[in-house]
Amino acid sequence: MPHTLVEKILLAHTDAADIxxxxxxxxxxxxxxxxxxxxxxxxxxxERMGARRVFDPQKVVMVADHFTPAKDAMSAAxxxxxxxxxESQGVTxxxxxxGGIEHTLLCEExxxxxxxxIAGGDSHTCTYGALGAFGTGLxxxxxxxxxxxxxxxxxxxxxxxVVFEGTRPPFITGKDLxxxxxAHIGVAGGxxxxxxxxxxxxxxxxxxxxxxxxxxxxxxxxETGLFPADxxxxxxxxxxxxxxxxxxxxxPHAQFAQRVRIALDALSPLVAAPHSPGNVIPVEDARxxxxxxxxxxxxxxxxxxxxxxxxxxxxxxxxxxxxRAIIVPATSSIYRQAxxxxxxxxxxxxxxxxxxxTCGACFGGHMGVLAAGxxxxxxxxxxxxxxxxxxxxxxxxANAWVAASAAVAGEIVHPAEFLAEVRA
Amino acid sequence: MIFEGTALLIARDNVDTDVLYPxxxxxxxxxxxxxxxxxxxxxxxxxxxxxxxxxLVVGENFGAGSSREHVPLAxxxxxxxxxxxxxxxxxxxxxxxxxGLLAVPCREAVDAARDGSRLRIDTDAGVIEVDGRxxxxxxxxxxLLDIITCGGLEAWARRRLTTG
Ligand code: SF4
Numbered sequence: 001m002p003h004t005l006v007e008k009i010l011l012a013h014t015d016a017a018d019i020x021x022x023x024x025x026x027x028x029x030x031x032x033x034x035x036x037x038x039x040x041x042x043x044x045x046x047e048r049m050g051a052r053r054v055f056d057p058q059k060v061v062m063v064a065d066h067f068t069p070a071k072d073a074m075s076a077a078x079x080x081x082x083x084x085x086x087e088s089q090g091v092t093x094x095x096x097x098x099g100g101i102e103h104t105l106l107c108e109e110x111x112x113x114x115x116x117x118i119a120g121g122d123s124h125t126c127t128y129g130a131l132g133a134f135g136t137g138l139x140x141x142x143x144x145x146x147x148x149x150x151x152x153x154x155x156x157x158x159x160x161x162v163v164f165e166g167t168r169p170p171f172i173t174g175k176d177l178x179x180x181x182x183a184h185i186g187v188a189g190g191x192x193x194x195x196x197x198x199x200x201x202x203x204x205x206x207x208x209x210x211x212x213x214x215x216x217x218x219x220x221x222x223e224t225g226l227f228p229a230d231x232x233x234x235x236x237x238x239x240x241x242x243x244x245x246x247x248x249x250x251x252p253h254a255q256f257a258q259r260v261r262i263a264l265d266a267l268s269p270l271v272a273a274p275h276s277p278g279n280v281i282p283v284e285d286a287r288x289x290x291x292x293x294x295x296x297x298x299x300x301x302x303x304x305x306x307x308x309x310x311x312x313x314x315x316x317x318x319x320x321x322x323x324r325a326i327i328v329p330a331t332s333s334i335y336r337q338a339x340x341x342x343x344x345x346x347x348x349x350x351x352x353x354x355x356x357x358t359c360g361a362c363f364g365g366h367m368g369v370l371a372a373g374x375x376x377x378x379x380x381x382x383x384x385x386x387x388x389x390x391x392x393x394x395x396x397x398a399n400a401w402v403a404a405s406a407a408v409a410g411e412i413v414h415p416a417e418f419l420a421e422v423r424a
Numbered sequence: 425m426i427f428e429g430t431a432l433l434i435a436r437d438n439v440d441t442d443v444l445y446p447x448x449x450x451x452x453x454x455x456x457x458x459x460x461x462x463x464x465x466x467x468x469x470x471x472x473x474x475x476x477x478x479x480l481v482v483g484e485n486f487g488a489g490s491s492r493e494h495v496p497l498a499x500x501x502x503x504x505x506x507x508x509x510x511x512x513x514x515x516x517x518x519x520x521x522x523x524g525l526l527a528v529p530c531r532e533a534v535d536a537a538r539d540g541s542r543l544r545i546d547t548d549a550g551v552i553e554v555d556g557r558x559x560x561x562x563x564x565x566x567x568l569l570d571i572i573t574c575g576g577l578e579a580w581a582r583r584r585l586t587t588g
Contacts, residue, residue: 037492078453364446
C-alpha cells in the first residue's frame with residue numbers, strides 16, 4: 001500500500017500493522033516537550049495518573065520561555081516548580097539564559113530529526129515539520145500521559161499536499177508562503193490533516209524559512225506542516241545531532257486529501273490583518289496603516305534570517321519617533337551570532353529595544369503588550385483579538401522586511417520603498 | 425451515556441482559546457482559580473449566565489489556536505460537562521475528551537438551538553434532542569467513548585497502570 005509521509009512516520013511509531021486516515025492509534029514519542037505553562041499543569045495530571053517517574057528521562061525536555069524572565073511572583077513560583085521537577089526527574093531543562101524559545105531551540109540543539117515524533121505541550125510544536133518530523137501540539141493531560149507512558153492517542157490525519165511553484169520575488173519569505181496557504185484553505189481548512197510542502201519553491205527554502213512555514217500550519221488547523229527531508233535538512237543537521245535519521249517522502253501513488261498549488265512568482269508580501277491569521281491581504285492593500293509598535297520575534301520568526309532582514313532595513317535609519325520597535329532573538333545563540341554580526345548594534349543605533357529571548361508579548365504575557373487603541377505589526381503567528389494585550393488593540397502579522405519597514409515609516413509600507421535591491 | 429441540560433449559545437465561528445482564556449492568566453495552575461478568567465477576552469458576562477446544567481452550544485472551529493488546557497479545565501470547574509458545536513479545533517477537542525468533557529459536532533443541532541433550549545444527548549443512540557427535535561450525531565469512536573466513560577484520560581491511565 002502506498003503511504004504519505006505522515007503515514008510512514010506514524011507507522012514506524014505504532015504497533016498497528018497498517019494505518020489509514022481516520023484510524024485511532026497509539027503513537028510512541030521520540031521527544032516529549034513542555035514549558036513553564038503546560039509543564040506544571042501536566043506534572044499534576046501525571047501524578048494523579050499514578051505515575052511517579054517519566055517513561056524515559058532521556059526523551060523529555062522542558063523549556064522555560066513563556067513568562068521568562070519572571071513577570072511576577074506567581075510566574076516566578078511556576079518557573080521554580082518547573083526547575084525543581086526537572087531536577088527530581090533527571091530530565092533536560094533549558095533554564096533562563098540557557099536556551100530561548102522552545103521550538104527554535106529544540107531544532108537548534110539537535111532534538112529534532114526527520115521521521116521522528118515529537119509531542120509538545122504547545123500548539124506550535126508543528127514547527128518541527130520543517131525538519132520532516134511529526135511535531136504536534138497537545139494539551140497538558142496528553143503531555144502527562146506522554147510523560148508517564150511515552151505515547152499518545154492519535155487519529156491518523158489525512159494529507160493536504162501544498163505545491164509551491166516557481167521562484168520567490170524579493171521580500172517574499174516563508175511567512176508569506178504560509179499566509180498564502182492559510183488564505184487559500186482557511187483557518188480550519190487543515191483540521192484533521194497535515195500539510196506537506198513540496199515543489200521547487202519548497203525545496204529552495206532555507207531551514208529558517210521552513211520553520212516560518214511549518215510554524216503556522218496550526219493556524220490553518222493542521223496537526224503539523226511537513227517538509228520532506230532533503231540536502232538542506234541534512235546540511236542543517238550536520239554537527240547538531242547524533243540522532244539517526246533517514247529521509248522519507250510520500251510514495252508516488254499515495255492518497256492525498258487535497259492538492260493545493262501556490263504560484264510564488266506573482267506573490268506580494270502578505271499581511272494578516274486583525275483579528276485572524278486568515279484575514280490575509282497583499283501589503284499594498286494595507287499601505288498607510290499607522291502603527292505604534294513593531295515586534296520582531298517569536299518561535300519561528302526570531303531567527304537569524306529575520307534579524308538580518310530587519311537589520312538591512314534598519315541599518316543607517318531610525319525607528320519612527322511615534323513607534324516602539326521590539327526585537328526578540330529567539331535563542332541565546334541567535335542573540336550571540338547577531339551580536340557578532342553587528343546586528344544588535346544596528347538595532348540599538350536605530351532606536352529599537354532588544355529583548356532577551358522570550359515568548360514575551362507574542363502571547364500577551366509581558367515585555368511589550370499593547371494598550372487599547374494601539375496597532376502593531378509583528379512577525380508572530382497569531383493576531384487574535386487581545387492576543388498581545390488589550391482586546392481593543394490591533395495586530396498585523398507580516399514578515400521581518402515588512403515589520404522593519406513599518407518601524408521606520410511609522411505605517412505599513414512595501415519594503416521596496418526602502419530597499420531598491422536586496423540580497424535574495 | 426445521557427447528558428441533559430440548558431443551552432448557552434456562543435454563536436460565533438473560530439472562537440480561539442486566547443479569547444476564551446487570555447494569556448496573562450496562564451500562570452495559574454489551580455482550576456478553581458482558572459474559572460474566574462473563562463470567557464474573559466470574549467464576554468466575561470457569559471460566566472454569570474452559567475447554570476448547573478449548562479451545555480455550551482458553539483459554532484465552527486471552536487477552540488482554535490493555543491493548546492492551553494486552561495479553557496476546558498475552567499469549563500469543568502464551572503460544572504460544564506458537555507459542548508455541542510458545528511466543529512471543533514483539533515487540540516481543543518482532544519483536551520475535552522481527555523478531561524472527560526463530551527464535545528459533540530452536530531451542525532443541525534447547533535442551528536436548531538437557541539439560548540435556553542433544552543438539550544438531551546444520548547451517546548448510545550447517537551442522537552441529540554433540541555427542544556424535542558431529534559438530530560443524528562456522528563457516533564463517537566469506541567476508543568474515545570471509553571476515555572469519556574472512564575471520566576477522562578487520567579482515570580483511563582490509572583486503569584492501565586493497575587491492570588498492567
Ligand atoms: S513565541 Fe509565541 S507562538 Fe511561539 S511558543 Fe512562544 S508564545 Fe507560542
